[in-house]
Amino acid sequence: MPGLKTKHDDIVRVIECHKVGLKTKEISEQTGILPRTIRRLFAKFKSGGSQDVPTHSKPPGARYKLSNHSVTLLKRQAQANPTLKARKLRENNIEVLGKVTVRTIWNTLNKRLGFKNVSAPKKPSHTESQVLQRDRFYREHIEWSLDEWKRVLFIDESMFSVSAGHPNPVWRSPRMNKFDKNS
CATH class of the missing domain: 1.10.10 (Arc Repressor Mutant, subunit A)
Structure with missing residues (x-):
């Protein structure tokens, strides 16, 4: 899987096998690490110039302040x-x-x-007179049949304002x- 870090113990095992003289394929079979990862570790080990085991570099960027x-x-x-x-x-x-x-x-x-x-967005609330008008409308038309309601057209109107205020x-x-x- 891409992006997985090789554990430090595995890196040590790969370098030890390399020092003994094993080939990449043999090391891969023993450790279960992909050959391309082993070759990358060899290159890093050789370019380091010392006998130290290569370690992972620090991740870029600052750490998060919050847990x-x-x-x-x-x-x-x-x-x-x-x-x-x-x-x-x-x-x-x-x-x-x-x-x-x-x-x-x-x-x-x-x-x-x-x-x-x-x-x-601020929603305009209904005024007291609007609430009373709606209530009166409901009471007057509560007995209507389905055929009578089919002749009614409801329009959804919204009020809005464009302002420079800070909502x-x-x-x-x-x-x-x-x-x-x-x-």
Whole structure:
């Protein structure tokens, strides 16, 4: 499988077999390591110039500041209450997150978990007069037959406004973002 690291003990066994004078095919049969991996280890051993066993290089980039437990906690809280800001998430979990900055929490939610911080649209609520009108309509037409309802045309109208205001930001999970793209 690509990307698997060879264990240090296996590397030592391969190098010892090589020093004894075994061929690549024989070493592969004894250790169960692929011949191309053995050849790569030989090249690394020879280019090192010393008799030390080659070790794996350090992975690139900085390590994550948050543990998997902390990330799971942030994910659950962002899903349960999407309106929480990163600062509030940090204040609520100071014992778990420690001295992690708000920016690190933001980046973890955004980059590592795939959440997006988007503006939540405000839905207009029904006024009291609209509620009374609907109630009156239902009471007047509760006895209608199916044929009478077939002659009615309902139109779904929505009210919206375009403004430069700053609506409340909410965290949208990757799953929600996927559904937004499809619609």
